[in-house]
Amino acid sequence: MRLAVLELRRKPLRFAVVGTALWLLTVLLLFLGGLLDGLYLGSTGVLRQQDAQLLTFSSDSRTSLIRSRIDVETRQQVEAVPGVADADGLGLALVGARVPDETEPANTAVVGYETATGSVPDPPAAGTAWADRSLEANGVSVGDVLEMGPQQVPLEVVGWIEDGNYLGQSGLWVDPATWRGILASSRPDSSLPEGTFQTLAVTVADGADPDEVAAAIDAATGGLTRTVDVEAAIGSIPGIDEQASTFNQIIGTTLLVAGVVVALFFALLTLERTRLYGVFKAIGASSRQIFASVLTQSLVITAVSFVLGTLFVELAALGIPPGAVPFQLEPARILSSLALLLVVATLGSVISLRRVTRIDPASAIG
Amino acid sequence: MSALVLNNVRKVYQSGEDHIVALDHASLTVGAEEILALVGPSGSGKTTLLSIAGGLLSPSEGEVLVGGEAITAYSAKQLTDFRRNSVGFVFQSVNLVPFLNARENLLVVAEFSKREKKAARERAERLLDELGLGHRMNNLPGQLSGGERQRVAIGRALMNEPALVLIDEPTSALDTKLGEQVMELIVGEVKARNTAAVIVTHDQRMTHYADRTVAITDGVLAA
Numbered sequence: 128m129r130l131a132v133l134e135l136r137r138k139p140l141r142f143a144v145v146g147t148a149l150w151l152l153t154v155l156l157l158f159l160g161g162l163l164d165g166l167y168l169g170s171t172g173v174l175r176q177q178d179a180q181l182l183t184f185s186s187d188s189r190t191s192l193i194r195s196r197i198d199v200e201t202r203q204q205v206e207a208v209p210g211v212a213d214a215d216g217l218g219l220a221l222v223g224a225r226v227p228d229e230t231e232p233a234n235t236a237v238v239g240y241e242t243a244t245g246s247v248p249d250p251p252a253a254g255t256a257w258a259d260r261s262l263e264a265n266g267v268s269v270g271d272v273l274e275m276g277p278q279q280v281p282l283e284v285v286g287w288i289e290d291g292n293y294l295g296q297s298g299l300w301v302d303p304a305t306w307r308g309i310l311a312s313s314r315p316d317s318s319l320p321e322g323t324f325q326t327l328a329v330t331v332a333d334g335a336d337p338d339e340v341a342a343a344i345d346a347a348t349g350g351l352t353r354t355v356d357v358e359a360a361i362g363s364i365p366g367i368d369e370q371a372s373t374f375n376q377i378i379g380t381t382l383l384v385a386g387v388v389v390a391l392f393f394a395l396l397t398l399e400r401t402r403l404y405g406v407f408k409a410i411g412a413s414s415r416q417i418f419a420s421v422l423t424q425s426l427v428i429t430a431v432s433f434v435l436g437t438l439f440v441e442l443a444a445l446g447i448p449p450g451a452v453p454f455q456l457e458p459a460r461i462l463s464s465l466a467l468l469l470v471v472a473t474l475g476s477v478i479s480l481r482r483v484t485r486i487d488p489a490s491a492i493g
Numbered sequence: 494m495s496a497l498v499l500n501n502v503r504k505v506y507q508s509g510e511d512h513i514v515a516l517d518h519a520s521l522t523v524g525a526e527e528i529l530a531l532v533g534p535s536g537s538g539k540t541t542l543l544s545i546a547g548g549l550l551s552p553s554e555g556e557v558l559v560g561g562e563a564i565t566a567y568s569a570k571q572l573t574d575f576r577r578n579s580v581g582f583v584f585q586s587v588n589l590v591p592f593l594n595a596r597e598n599l600l601v602v603a604e605f606s607k608r609e610k611k612a613a614r615e616r617a618e619r620l621l622d623e624l625g626l627g628h629r630m631n632n633l634p635g636q637l638s639g640g641e642r643q644r645v646a647i648g649r650a651l652m653n654e655p656a657l658v659l660i661d662e663p664t665s666a667l668d669t670k671l672g673e674q675v676m677e678l679i680v681g682e683v684k685a686r687n688t689a690a691v692i693v694t695h696d697q698r699m700t701h702y703a704d705r706t707v708a709i710t711d712g713v714l715a716a
């Protein structure tokens with residue numbers, strides 16, 4: 128509506144307070160959201176890279192990658208289950224790595240895997256690794272030889288991959304034998320025999336129902352395994368769900384505050400404008416047209432504050448040293464935050480609808 | 494057909510325990526293209542009568558016909574349409590939109606009635622030209638003199654091409670000379686458009702601009 132926008136342009140200062148509040152709330156929302164996404168993505172990369180639909184753990188492991196053990200025999204049982212197209216071994220070792228010319232060791236997650244999955248290519252040669260690009264922040268370059276664990280097992284970085292981390296530790300993707308070697312040297316008590324993995328990434332055959340296949344696998348192994356879909360496996364990474372629910376509660380509260388700010392501001396503005404709106408009604412405006420202008424103003428202010436807030440957060444994020452904070456601002460987060468704020472601003476404005484409807488055109492006289 | 498008919502209109506204001514009879518069995522007919530002056534002392538019910546004729550207030554009793562239509566029976570929505578399309582109102586307190594310039598103050602009317610933009614703009618500029626404000630179109634109300642604001646309000650009342658214009662005290666804030674100029678402008682505009690008008694004034698000297706004068710005292714009309 129032209130009138131509403133004209134007022135915003137002519138009298139921007141009158142909206143400065145609510146605009147600033149919404150700007151701050153946007154910054155808070157995006158910061159929290161970016162932190163949540165950063166934590167989530169940094170914790171789950173290894174699992175999200177899986178093309179497979181199902182993950183098979185040993186049943187005593189409570190679907191923990193670290194505790195789980197799948198031996199050769201179990202693997203053969205799984206592979207024989209109808210509806211299983213492929214079952215690839217997957218293993219993990221959380222190890223400290225010495226980086227050449229750096230004093231601080233890097234926390235890494237060594238991932239042993241068998242075939243290309245997600246955006247990760249087939250395993251490199253024995254003794255070498257694809258490194259997650261986040262290791263750049265630790266001073267790692269391609270060609271560096273890292274010294275893994277207390278026994279300083281050498282591991283050469285031969286290329287970068289993206290988004291391959293686990294529990295906030297930088298991913299080093301290697302072939303199964305290399306992984307087994309590093310695992311044995313860093314934790315002799317948990318060394319695994321050849322052929323044994325921690326979990327199996329199970330690709331379901333075309334047309335088969337993943338839930339049924341999962342149940343069939345666990346039945347075929349006589350209850351020795353517990354097979355879940357990738358999403359459930361992500362949810363059982365320690366802390367992931369708790370983290371998300373804590374952050375989402377704070378995000379929800381922030382949205383609530385934004386709604387209250389918009390509601391209060393426009394309720395007061397409407398009160399202050401009883402006379403002006405009376406004049407509008409006296410010269411032929413309907414309540415609907417007046418409310419549309421209130422709504423337009425609240426949405427425009429919200430959108431403008433949001434854009435400024437987003438720019439601010441993007442700029443501030445450039446100032447965060449890489450690797451210092453697991454902050455990651457995803458386009459989807461920006462869009463969903465904007466959508467939620469617009470919804471909340473709409474709901475906040477609706478508070479003023481009743482008052483607008485009740486304004487008497489006779490209040491224009493006198 | 495008469496532009497405005499009031500039949501035994503009564504308006505009682507209720508303020509707490511008190512009842513104030515602002516209009517008492519007022520009956521009045523304004524012919525098409527007639528200019529009627531309504532004179533009376535302060536508090537006599539002039540603004541009340543005008544507001545009832547313009548669909549801003551509903552009477553306590555009686556019937557109001559504008560252009561032959563009984564607006565007393567209208568729903569809220571019909572009254573909105575009526576105010577939007579059929580009457581022009583100049584308020585005693587002028588009431589321009591402070592953050593809009595003179596031209597935009599006229600265009601607000603067109604925005605509410607969803608009139609075609611270009612035609613509305615041309616009409617607004619022609620009206621302001623005729624009212625001697627051709628050079629002030631881009632000024633905000635705060636940058637205009639009292640007489641200029643009064644004229645902008647008159648332009649706004651004429652924007653929707655009403656059959657009836659209701660003007661409350663157009664000259665009270667102006668000195669005699671300026672007051673006469675504004676009256677001449679109003680009469681010129683109203684006559685040129687074959688519109689009927691009721692002009693409220695408490696200044697007897699202004700009545701000769703009207704076709705007819707009606708006096709009101711304590712809510713009672715006297716021809």
Ligand SMILES: Nc1ncnc2c1ncn2[C@@H]1O[C@H](COP(=O)(O)OP(=O)(O)OP(=O)(O)O)[C@@H](O)[C@H]1O
Nearest residue numbers: 506507508513515534535536537538539540541542
């Ligand atoms: N909203 C109201 N509530 C109660 N009484 C009112 C209200 N509006 C007007 N009145 C009373 O009704 C009477 C008529 O008022 P009105 O405004 O019509 O007078 P007026 O002739 O326009 O006066 P003026 O020349 O001062 O503008 C006055 O006694 C006034 O106090």
Ligand SMILES: [Mg+2]
Nearest residue numbers: 539540541585
């Ligand atoms: Mg009055």
